Amino acid sequence: MEHILAILSRRYPQLLFPIATGTSTSSEYKDAVCFGKNFHGSLDYSLCEKDWFRCVDTPAGSIDVLLLHDRRDFEKCACALANRCEPKTIPESVGAFMISGLINWEKVRKHLNKQPEDECFVNGFVWNWLKKNHCDYHDRIILLSSGWYSGITPEMIGLSDEEWSEKSVTTRLYHEITHFVCRSRSPKNIDVIRDEVFADMIGMVAAFGHYDANMAKLFLGIDGTKISGNARIRYYLKNHDENSVVKEILFWISWLENRLAERTEDDIGNIIVNTFDEMLDVAGAFDNPVCDLVSQNLGIRL
Numbered sequence: 029m030e031h032i033l034a035i036l037s038r039r040y041p042q043l044l045f046p047i048a049t050g051t052s053t054s055s056e057y058k059d060a061v062c063f064g065k066n067f068h069g070s071l072d073y074s075l076c077e078k079d080w081f082r083c084v085d086t087p088a089g090s091i092d093v094l095l096l097h098d099r100r101d102f103e104k105c106a107c108a109l110a111n112r113c114e115p116k117t118i119p120e121s122v123g124a125f126m127i128s129g130l131i132n133w134e135k136v137r138k139h140l141n142k143q144p145e146d147e148c149f150v151n152g153f154v155w156n157w158l159k160k161n162h163c164d165y166h167d168r169i170i171l172l173s174s175g176w177y178s179g180i181t182p183e184m185i186g187l188s189d190e191e192w193s194e195k196s197v198t199t200r201l202y203h204e205i206t207h208f209v210c211r212s213r214s215p216k217n218i219d220v221i222r223d224e225v226f227a228d229m230i231g232m233v234a235a236f237g238h239y240d241a242n243m244a245k246l247f248l249g250i251d252g253t254k255i256s257g258n259a260r261i262r263y264y265l266k267n268h269d270e271n272s273v274v275k276e277i278l279f280w281i282s283w284l285e286n287r288l289a290e291r292t293e294d295d296i297g298n299i300i301v302n303t304f305d306e307m308l309d310v311a312g313a314f315d316n317p318v319c320d321l322v323s324q325n326l327g328i329r330l
Contacts, residue, residue, distance in 0.1 A: 031075040032094070033105070039134045044069030047104055052112035061112075064133045070169045073105070074098040078174075086205050087297040088212035091199065093170045102173035114168045121179035121192065121249075121260040123172065125199050126129070126207055130167040139164065170204040172197065177231075178247050178260045185243070199231035201297065206230040210298075210304050217308060221273055224248065225280040226304060229288070234296055239288045244281045250274060283310065 037043040041060040044067055045051050060067035076097040083090050088263060096102045101119050112129045176182070177196035182189050206227040211218065228247045229239055236243075245251075249259020253274055265273060 029204075031071070031073075032079055032081040033073055033075060036081065036094070037071060039132045040109060040130055041069075041133065042108045042113055043068050043105065044071065046054065046072065047107045048111055048114055049115060052114055055187045057113060061131070064131075064136055073101045075100070084170075084201075087301050088209040088211050091205070091208050092167065092170060093204075094169055095172045095197065095201075097172060097174040099173060099175055100173075103170070106171055109169075119179075119258070119260070119263055120175075121258055122263050123175050123177065123196075124204050125171045126168065126204055127171060128166070128168040130169065132165050132167045136165050152284065168208075170201070170208065172200050172204070178249070179258060180246060183242040184246065188282070195235040198235040200229075202234035203231035206300055206304075209220055209300050211300070214304075214308065220310065221261070221268070221276045222280055222307065222311065224261060224264060225277055225284070226307060229284050229303075230296065230300055233288070235298065239285060241281050244284075245277075247276055250277055252276075280307070283307075 033043055041064075042057070044060075047056055048164060051057055059065040077095050079095060079101075081092065082096045084093050094105070096105055102123070106127075107113060107116050108124050109130060110125050174193065175199055176192060177199045180192075181219075183191040185192055187195065204227070207223065210223060210226070225244065225248065228244055230244060232239055232247070248261045249256040250261075255261060255265075255270055255274060261273070261277070284303070287306065291299065291303075296326060
């Protein structure tokens with residue numbers, strides 16, 4: 029049976045290119061990835077039989093999900109699809125990416141099948157057609173690894189290897205679905221720290237059936253009032269002040285713990301939509317939600 033990456037390479041020819049500095053500026057890459065010309069490369073992946081690709085329905089519509097079990101395959105695929113085949117170091121604690129703006133050349137060719145192949149690539153025909161039909165050919169996918177969530181070992185979480193591996197995939201899948209739903213519904217209201225805490229909560233509820241504040245801190249690498257050295261959240265810090273980030277994380281964890289103690293929703297989609305809307309209301313009521321909300325004595329303790 030043909031591996032899913034071989035099938036996907038007909039949509040995304042960048043999967044056939046090596047990950048190397050300068051690949052994205054080569055004429056072969058530009059011709060294949062930007063203009064859809066045939067490229068006869070090879071798949072340099074381990075191609076695990078357990079890998080899968082499926083369409084997942086969400087409250088914001090459907091999205092394609094690709095799960096790769098080999099860590100090297102995951103990192104290479106991430107570089108190919110999210111970094112234009114240029115090398116990039118991916119921390120071990122990072123196990124998922126949502127990738128947007130991928131030209132699906134399989135879709136394009138179906139639309140252009142009435143055009144003689146030689147004519148499709150002259151006088152800018154394809155490029156002009158793509159600009160006019162933007163929504164029809166751009167894909168967004170979720171790329172997942174099957175490794176332990178946030179780089180947390182089974183011993184740290186108190187589970188067997190098999191149990192934690194299974195729950196890691198579930199947590200990671202629902203975490204990314206949550207980002208997809210929230211950013212589809214509120215594309216201009218993105219707070220990286222808040223959204224990571226919230227997406228972790230949804231992943232945890234999906235995998236474990238409940239929310240645990242101590243596990244939430246473990247997921248994000250919060251040790252007391254500090255961020256551990258290899259914490260996943262460091263990947264998102266950039267110009268954020270670490271002390272402010274810790275306060276914001278602890279605030280939202282406490283708020284979610286209180287909110288979920290009284291939740292009535294059973295459907296995970298309703299939990300995503302309802303809780304996120306409430307978080308936006310809370311954050312929008314104050315200029316500085318972490319400081320101002322605590323001063324309002326709403327029962328949230330840092």
